[in-house]
Amino acid sequence: AAGVIQSPRHLIKEKRETATLKCYPIPRHDTVYWYQQGPGQDPQFLISFYEKMQSDKGSIPDRFSAQQFSDYHSELNMSSLELGDSALYFCASSVRDWGFNEQFFGPGTRLTVL
Amino acid sequence: GQQVMQIPQYQHVQEGEDFTTYCNSSTTLSNIQWYKQRPGGHPVFLIQLVKSGEVKKQKRLTFQFGEAKKNSSLHITATQTTDVGTYFCAGDSGSARQLTFGSGTQLTVLP
Numbered sequence: 001a002a003g004v005i006q007s008p009r010h011l012i013k014e015k016r017e018t019a020t021l022k023c024y025p026i027p028r029h030d031t032v033y034w035y036q037q038g039p040g041q042d043p044q045f046l047i048s049f050y051e052k053m054q055s056d057k058g059s060i061p062d063r064f065s066a067q068q069f070s071d072y073h074s075e076l077n078m079s080s081l082e083l084g085d086s087a088l089y090f091c092a093s094s095v096r097d098w099g100f101n102e103q104f105f106g107p108g109t110r111l112t113v114l
Numbered sequence: 115g116q117q118v119m120q121i122p123q124y125q126h127v128q129e130g131e132d133f134t135t136y137c138n139s140s141t142t143l144s145n146i147q148w149y150k151q152r153p154g155g156h157p158v159f160l161i162q163l164v165k166s167g168e169v170k171k172q173k174r175l176t177f178q179f180g181e182a183k184k185n186s187s188l189h190i191t192a193t194q195t196t197d198v199g200t201y202f203c204a205g206d207s208g209s210a211r212q213l214t215f216g217s218g219t220q221l222t223v224l225p
Contacts, residue, residue, distance in 0.1 A: 033212070042202055042215040043157060056212045090156055101206065102147070103213065105156040 002026055004106030006091050012112045013081050021076040021109045023091030031055065032074045033103060034066055035090040043090060049074060050096055081113045116141045118205045120216030128224050133190045135219035137203035145206045146179055146186045147213065152199040160188075160201075193223045 005024040013019050025032050031050045035043035036059075045058035049068035060066070063081075068074040078085060088110050092103040117140040127133050137146065145164045149157035161170055163179035163186060170177045176189045186203055200220045204213040 042218050045212045045214065048212060058212055092157075102159045102162060103157075104159065105149075108156050 004091055004093050004104055006089075006106035006109050008109060009107065010110045010112075012114065014114055015081055015083065017081050017113075019078045019081060019111060021078070021089055021091075021111070023074045023076070023093075023106060025072055025074070025091070025093030026104055029072070029093035029095050029104070031094045031096050031101070032068055032072070033092040033094070034060075034074070034076050035092065035105075037088040037090060037108075039087075041087075046076070078111075083113050086111060086113045116205060116207050116214045118203060118214045118216040120203055120219055122219055123217060124220050124222070126222045126224060127193050129195060130192050133193050133197070133221055135188050135201050135203075135221075137186045137188075137205075137216050139184045139205045139214075141184070141205075141207060143183050143205045143207060146183075147204045147206065148177060148186075148188055149202045149204060149215075150199050151202065151218070155199075157202060190221075193221070195223050195225055197221060198223050 007022045033048040034046040037043045046060040047057050047066050048055045052068045064078050066076045088108045090105050090108045092105045094101045094103045120137045147162045148160040151157045161177050167181045168179040174191045178187045200218040202218045203216040
Protein backbone atom coordinates (compact mmCIF):
# COMPACT_ATOMS: atom_id res chain seq x y z
CA ALA A 1 0.00 0.00 0.00
CA ALA A 2 1.18 3.52 -0.77
CA GLY A 3 2.53 5.49 2.15
CA VAL A 4 3.37 9.11 2.79
CA ILE A 5 6.55 10.09 1.01
CA GLN A 6 8.88 12.75 2.29
CA SER A 7 11.97 14.18 0.72
CA PRO A 8 14.73 14.62 1.38
CA ARG A 9 15.21 12.14 4.20
CA HIS A 10 18.21 14.01 5.53
CA LEU A 11 19.22 17.63 5.12
CA ILE A 12 22.16 19.56 6.44
CA LYS A 13 22.11 23.34 6.33
CA GLU A 14 24.08 26.23 7.75
CA LYS A 15 22.61 28.90 9.99
CA ARG A 16 20.63 31.56 8.13
CA GLU A 17 20.17 29.33 5.09
CA THR A 18 16.82 28.22 3.73
CA ALA A 19 15.38 24.73 3.39
CA THR A 20 12.43 23.21 1.57
CA LEU A 21 10.87 19.96 2.70
CA LYS A 22 8.48 18.05 0.50
CA CYS A 23 5.61 15.75 1.33
CA TYR A 24 3.53 13.54 -0.93
CA PRO A 25 0.42 12.31 0.89
CA ILE A 26 -1.29 9.01 0.41
CA PRO A 27 -3.45 9.14 -2.74
CA ARG A 28 -7.00 10.38 -2.08
CA HIS A 29 -6.07 11.78 1.32
CA ASP A 30 -7.37 15.33 1.51
CA THR A 31 -5.56 16.60 4.61
CA VAL A 32 -1.85 17.10 5.20
CA TYR A 33 -0.20 17.91 8.52
CA TRP A 34 3.31 19.02 9.38
CA TYR A 35 4.96 18.22 12.71
CA GLN A 36 8.32 19.04 14.26
CA GLN A 37 9.90 16.57 16.65
CA GLY A 38 12.99 17.57 18.60
CA PRO A 39 15.27 14.94 20.17
CA GLY A 40 13.40 13.09 22.90
CA GLN A 41 10.35 15.27 22.36
CA ASP A 42 6.82 14.63 21.21
CA PRO A 43 5.72 15.74 17.75
CA GLN A 44 4.63 19.38 17.77
CA PHE A 45 1.92 20.34 15.33
CA LEU A 46 2.99 23.07 12.92
CA ILE A 47 0.32 23.50 10.29
CA SER A 48 -2.25 21.59 8.27
CA PHE A 49 -3.99 21.85 4.92
CA TYR A 50 -7.36 20.58 3.81
CA GLU A 51 -8.09 20.45 0.11
CA LYS A 52 -5.15 22.74 -0.60
CA MET A 53 -6.29 25.42 1.83
CA GLN A 54 -4.61 26.12 5.14
CA SER A 55 -6.76 24.48 7.79
CA ASP A 56 -5.11 24.92 11.17
CA LYS A 57 -2.01 26.55 12.48
CA GLY A 58 0.03 25.43 15.42
CA SER A 59 3.41 26.47 16.72
CA ILE A 60 4.88 27.32 13.35
CA PRO A 61 7.49 30.11 13.46
CA ASP A 62 6.98 33.12 11.22
CA ARG A 63 10.18 32.12 9.42
CA PHE A 64 8.40 29.01 8.17
CA SER A 65 5.71 28.84 5.55
CA ALA A 66 3.93 26.00 3.87
CA GLN A 67 1.57 25.35 1.04
CA GLN A 68 -0.28 22.54 -0.64
CA PHE A 69 -0.29 22.29 -4.40
CA SER A 70 -2.88 21.22 -6.93
CA ASP A 71 -1.50 17.66 -6.94
CA TYR A 72 -1.91 17.62 -3.12
CA HIS A 73 1.77 17.49 -2.36
CA SER A 74 2.90 19.95 0.27
CA GLU A 75 6.09 21.88 0.91
CA LEU A 76 7.42 23.35 4.11
CA ASN A 77 9.70 26.30 3.51
CA MET A 78 12.06 27.30 6.25
CA SER A 79 14.12 30.48 6.11
CA SER A 80 16.79 32.07 8.29
CA LEU A 81 17.50 28.68 9.81
CA GLU A 82 18.58 28.57 13.42
CA LEU A 83 20.39 25.88 15.37
CA GLY A 84 17.16 25.16 17.25
CA ASP A 85 15.43 24.20 14.03
CA SER A 86 17.41 20.97 13.99
CA ALA A 87 14.77 18.30 14.36
CA LEU A 88 12.79 15.58 12.64
CA TYR A 89 10.03 16.98 10.49
CA PHE A 90 7.11 14.68 9.86
CA CYS A 91 4.38 15.03 7.35
CA ALA A 92 1.16 13.11 7.91
CA SER A 93 -1.95 12.70 5.83
CA SER A 94 -5.50 11.65 6.50
CA VAL A 95 -8.96 11.57 5.08
CA ARG A 96 -11.22 14.18 6.64
CA ASP A 97 -13.96 12.01 8.01
CA TRP A 98 -15.80 13.73 10.85
CA GLY A 99 -15.26 11.66 13.95
CA PHE A 100 -12.30 9.72 12.68
CA ASN A 101 -8.99 11.14 11.57
CA GLU A 102 -6.28 8.52 11.80
CA GLN A 103 -3.10 10.16 10.62
CA PHE A 104 -0.54 8.33 8.54
CA PHE A 105 2.96 9.62 9.12
CA GLY A 106 5.76 9.74 6.62
CA PRO A 107 9.30 8.60 7.46
CA GLY A 108 10.33 12.16 8.28
CA THR A 109 13.07 14.54 7.18
CA ARG A 110 15.94 14.91 9.58
CA LEU A 111 17.15 18.51 9.40
CA THR A 112 20.49 19.41 10.91
CA VAL A 113 21.44 23.07 11.15
CA LEU A 114 25.13 23.73 11.70
CA GLY B 115 -4.10 26.08 24.98
CA GLN B 116 -4.75 22.42 25.25
CA GLN B 117 -2.15 20.42 27.14
CA VAL B 118 -1.78 16.68 27.20
CA MET B 119 0.34 15.15 29.92
CA GLN B 120 1.58 11.60 29.88
CA ILE B 121 3.22 9.48 32.56
CA PRO B 122 5.55 7.85 33.13
CA GLN B 123 8.20 9.32 30.85
CA TYR B 124 10.23 6.11 30.91
CA GLN B 125 9.40 2.55 31.84
CA HIS B 126 11.71 -0.44 31.97
CA VAL B 127 10.08 -3.84 32.37
CA GLN B 128 11.18 -7.43 32.20
CA GLU B 129 9.78 -9.34 29.29
CA GLY B 130 6.48 -10.85 30.38
CA GLU B 131 5.62 -8.06 32.80
CA ASP B 132 2.71 -5.72 32.25
CA PHE B 133 3.00 -2.05 31.30
CA THR B 134 0.66 0.90 31.60
CA THR B 135 0.93 4.48 30.42
CA TYR B 136 -1.49 7.22 31.43
CA CYS B 137 -2.58 10.29 29.57
CA ASN B 138 -4.38 13.35 30.94
CA SER B 139 -5.73 16.31 29.03
CA SER B 140 -6.35 19.79 30.39
CA THR B 141 -9.52 20.00 28.30
CA THR B 142 -12.30 17.66 27.29
CA LEU B 143 -11.42 15.78 24.15
CA SER B 144 -13.45 14.89 21.12
CA ASN B 145 -11.39 11.78 20.77
CA ILE B 146 -8.01 10.42 21.73
CA GLN B 147 -5.59 8.53 19.57
CA TRP B 148 -2.62 6.38 20.45
CA TYR B 149 0.53 6.09 18.40
CA LYS B 150 3.67 3.99 18.71
CA GLN B 151 7.05 5.21 17.55
CA ARG B 152 9.90 2.75 17.30
CA PRO B 153 13.43 4.09 17.78
CA GLY B 154 14.43 5.90 14.61
CA GLY B 155 10.96 5.48 13.18
CA HIS B 156 7.83 7.50 12.70
CA PRO B 157 4.61 7.49 14.73
CA VAL B 158 2.27 4.68 13.74
CA PHE B 159 -1.41 4.87 14.52
CA LEU B 160 -2.66 2.25 16.98
CA ILE B 161 -6.23 3.19 17.83
CA GLN B 162 -8.77 5.96 18.29
CA LEU B 163 -11.22 6.20 21.18
CA VAL B 164 -14.27 8.37 20.82
CA LYS B 165 -16.92 7.46 23.37
CA SER B 166 -16.91 8.27 27.05
CA GLY B 167 -15.75 5.23 29.03
CA GLU B 168 -14.81 3.36 25.88
CA VAL B 169 -12.55 0.32 26.17
CA LYS B 170 -10.91 -1.27 23.15
CA LYS B 171 -8.59 -4.25 22.92
CA GLN B 172 -6.00 -5.20 20.36
CA LYS B 173 -4.50 -8.56 21.30
CA ARG B 174 -2.36 -7.77 24.38
CA LEU B 175 -3.13 -4.03 24.29
CA THR B 176 -6.08 -2.52 26.15
CA PHE B 177 -7.05 1.11 25.65
CA GLN B 178 -9.42 3.06 27.86
CA PHE B 179 -11.03 6.48 27.53
CA GLY B 180 -12.19 8.12 30.73
CA GLU B 181 -15.78 8.95 31.51
CA ALA B 182 -15.03 12.66 31.38
CA LYS B 183 -13.13 12.24 28.09
CA LYS B 184 -10.08 13.90 29.61
CA ASN B 185 -7.91 10.91 30.37
CA SER B 186 -6.89 7.68 28.78
CA SER B 187 -4.65 4.71 29.39
CA LEU B 188 -2.87 2.03 27.44
CA HIS B 189 -2.14 -1.27 29.12
CA ILE B 190 0.05 -3.97 27.62
CA THR B 191 -0.19 -7.44 29.09
CA ALA B 192 2.85 -9.71 29.12
CA THR B 193 5.22 -7.39 27.27
CA GLN B 194 7.44 -8.69 24.51
CA THR B 195 10.66 -7.25 23.11
CA THR B 196 8.70 -6.20 20.03
CA ASP B 197 6.73 -3.78 22.23
CA VAL B 198 9.80 -1.56 22.62
CA GLY B 199 9.21 2.03 21.55
CA THR B 200 7.63 5.27 22.63
CA TYR B 201 3.88 5.33 23.08
CA PHE B 202 2.17 8.64 22.52
CA CYS B 203 -1.37 9.62 23.23
CA ALA B 204 -2.71 12.42 21.08
CA GLY B 205 -5.75 14.44 21.90
CA ASP B 206 -8.16 15.90 19.38
CA SER B 207 -10.27 18.68 20.80
CA GLY B 208 -12.49 18.49 17.76
CA SER B 209 -12.70 22.19 17.05
CA ALA B 210 -9.31 22.64 15.43
CA ARG B 211 -8.90 19.08 14.20
CA GLN B 212 -5.28 19.15 15.19
CA LEU B 213 -3.63 16.60 17.42
CA THR B 214 -1.89 17.59 20.63
CA PHE B 215 0.57 14.86 21.50
CA GLY B 216 1.43 13.80 25.01
CA SER B 217 5.08 13.73 25.98
CA GLY B 218 5.23 10.00 25.38
CA THR B 219 6.28 7.01 27.44
CA GLN B 220 9.43 5.30 26.32
CA LEU B 221 9.12 1.58 26.97
CA THR B 222 12.16 -0.66 27.28
CA VAL B 223 11.59 -4.38 27.54
CA LEU B 224 14.46 -6.36 28.99
CA PRO B 225 14.78 -9.94 27.72
